[in-house]
Amino acid sequence: MHLAIGEEAVHVGAVVGFGKGDLFCPYREHVLALARGIDPKLIMAELFGKATGVSKGKGGSMHLYEPKMDFYGGNAIVAAHLPHAVGAAYARKLMGEKAGLLCIFGDGATNNGTFFEAINMASLWEVPVLFLCEISLLITSLFSELNLDMLSRLCLPHPTLGETLFLRIF
DSSP: OOOOTTOHHHHHHHHHHHOSSEEEOOSOOHHHHHHHTOOHHHHHHHHTTOTTSTTTTSSTTSOOEEGGGTEEOOOSSTTTHHHHHHHHHHHHHHTTOOOOEEEEEEGGGGGSHHHHHHHHHHHHHTOSEEEEEEOOSOOSSOOOHHHHHHHHHHBSSOOOTTOEEEBOOO
């Protein structure tokens, strides 16, 4: 199980503050699912692989999905959900829907090419997506001050260690 210890307030605040709209998140999605309003019994059943789980027992701890609640959480591949989120936001834009999309990811995703592809396409297509980066310093490869410097140029306000930031995407 991939816990989000210390990130609970960010998760709840982001989901409650964002309101209606699609929610795409990484594999630390348990608190996000609860904040979205998914029944805890369905989440626990999923964690135990039961058919009564939110993903019918096939998702385990990293793949909680509930399309009826616009919750597309848990992708086991770091940063893989970012392009999916941009595609979903693009679809909403094409359909003329007003609801946006919240895409949450950890700072480890910034070492992945899909991070840059996703934010570039979101900006190019002017889609209604808000990216939320959690700086947990849990990057497993190549973490350096350069990562924070690069993020600080993309974001507002400038991040410091241990803070959460919103990417400035228009």
